[in-house]
Amino acid sequence: MEEIQLVRLAQQGSEDAFEALVTKYQPKVFSMAMSFTRNREVADDVAQDVFLKAYLALPKFHAKSEFGTWLYRIAVNHIKDVLRKKGRAREIPLDEVREIAADDGSAERAEMEKEAAVRRDLVHKFVASLPEKYRVIITLRDIQGMPYDEIAAILHLSPGTVDSRLHRARKMLRARLAPYFSREGGSDEM
Amino acid sequence: MKCKSIETWILRSLDGRLDERSRALLGKHLESCPACRRLEAEYRSIAGALRDERQAAPLPGFWERLSPRLREERKVAPLILWERWCLRAIPVFLTLVVFAAALFVLTPQATEMTPSEALLLQNTSPLTETRALFEEQRPEARNMMLIFASADDNFGSRRQRP
Numbered sequence: 001m002e003e004i005q006l007v008r009l010a011q012q013g014s015e016d017a018f019e020a021l022v023t024k025y026q027p028k029v030f031s032m033a034m035s036f037t038r039n040r041e042v043a044d045d046v047a048q049d050v051f052l053k054a055y056l057a058l059p060k061f062h063a064k065s066e067f068g069t070w071l072y073r074i075a076v077n078h079i080k081d082v083l084r085k086k087g088r089a090r091e092i093p094l095d096e097v098r099e100i101a102a103d104d105g106s107a108e109r110a111e112m113e114k115e116a117a118v119r120r121d122l123v124h125k126f127v128a129s130l131p132e133k134y135r136v137i138i139t140l141r142d143i144q145g146m147p148y149d150e151i152a153a154i155l156h157l158s159p160g161t162v163d164s165r166l167h168r169a170r171k172m173l174r175a176r177l178a179p180y181f182s183r184e185g186g187s188d189e190m
Numbered sequence: 191m192k193c194k195s196i197e198t199w200i201l202r203s204l205d206g207r208l209d210e211r212s213r214a215l216l217g218k219h220l221e222s223c224p225a226c227r228r229l230e231a232e233y234r235s236i237a238g239a240l241r242d243e244r245q246a247a248p249l250p251g252f253w254e255r256l257s258p259r260l261r262e263e264r265k266v267a268p269l270i271l272w273e274r275w276c277l278r279a280i281p282v283f284l285t286l287v288v289f290a291a292a293l294f295v296l297t298p299q300a301t302e303m304t305p306s307e308a309l310l311l312q313n314t315s316p317l318t319e320t321r322a323l324f325e326e327q328r329p330e331a332r333n334m335m336l337i338f339a340s341a342d343d344n345f346g347s348r349r350q351r352p
Contacts, residue, residue, distance in 0.1 A: 044252070127240070170233065
């Protein structure tokens with residue numbers, strides 16, 4: 001059955017049709033929530049709330065955009081709310097970076113996997129410290145790998161704005177990581 | 191190619207949005223410029239770390255946990271709608287009450303007529319009874335008339351005293 005038919009049936013109250021939509025989109029919504037929260041239980045709660053909101057808002061869906069785009073928009077807005085409630089994004093002090101970096105030093109002697117995990121954590125901590133609009137766009141593009149036009153549709157932005165905002169977000173992230181890069185002595189790998 | 195504009199090219203290249211010719215030019219520049227090569231390595235490292243996010247599997251039983259919540263919301267939704275309408279109705283009702291009260295206060299009220307005014311409205315002279323009293327020749331009858339008039343005054347049925 002085509003997606004639009006499933007949506008129409010779900011709008012008419014079919015639980016089976018909505019279940020089919022949930023099954024299709026749950027991995028992506030969960031993954032998106034996971035990218036922002038980095039906690040499996042919290043991401044699961046967020047995904048549940050997103051589908052609940054989507055279910056209640058189904059009568060307002062008029063198929064002006066793809067169902068997936070509409071759902072991801074609900075997801076992004078809900079995640080923003082959750083993050084705002086959790087607390088404003090904070091700047092990461094250099095001391096904290098050095099603390100992570102110290103772990104990195106021991107990781108050099110340990111397995112490559114541990115080192116990669118430390119690197120990931122460091123970068124994600126800095127992503128989390130970015131202003132919300134930059135954090136959202138860098139998560140959708142660089143973590144979720146969404147295409148530009150889909151990001152533009154989800155965030156109600158022009159592709160040009162997506163491009164420029166993403167450019168600024170990446171520059172900002174690199175600038176914040178610069179002290180760490182220089183501490184590493186200009187090596188090509190972090 | 192200038193180092194100033196290289197950052198945009200590097201980011202586009204990492205995004206796979208740089209055409210063949212531009213990519214070749216970028217490669218050539220990177221070969222000859224250590225600072226830009228380092229910049230490119232930093233961006234590549236960040237992009238790698240972001241992409242390298244290990245995808246945790248969703249918790250099992252997602253739909254089994256979601257469907258009871260949907261059913262619950264379906265029951266609650268009409269009540270919430272009703273509550274919302276009630277909440278909207280309260281200020282409307284209060285506005286109507288205030289408006290009605292303002293109308294009541296500002297509209298001039300019909301004043302009560304004095305007995306003299308009532309008599310004048312009936313085209314009857316209020317001095318008729320007084321004239322009859324003065325025209326009465328018999329003193330006992332005049333006294334009786336005065337007593338009755340006084341009694342009427344006490345019951346407030348006649349016009350008010352000045």
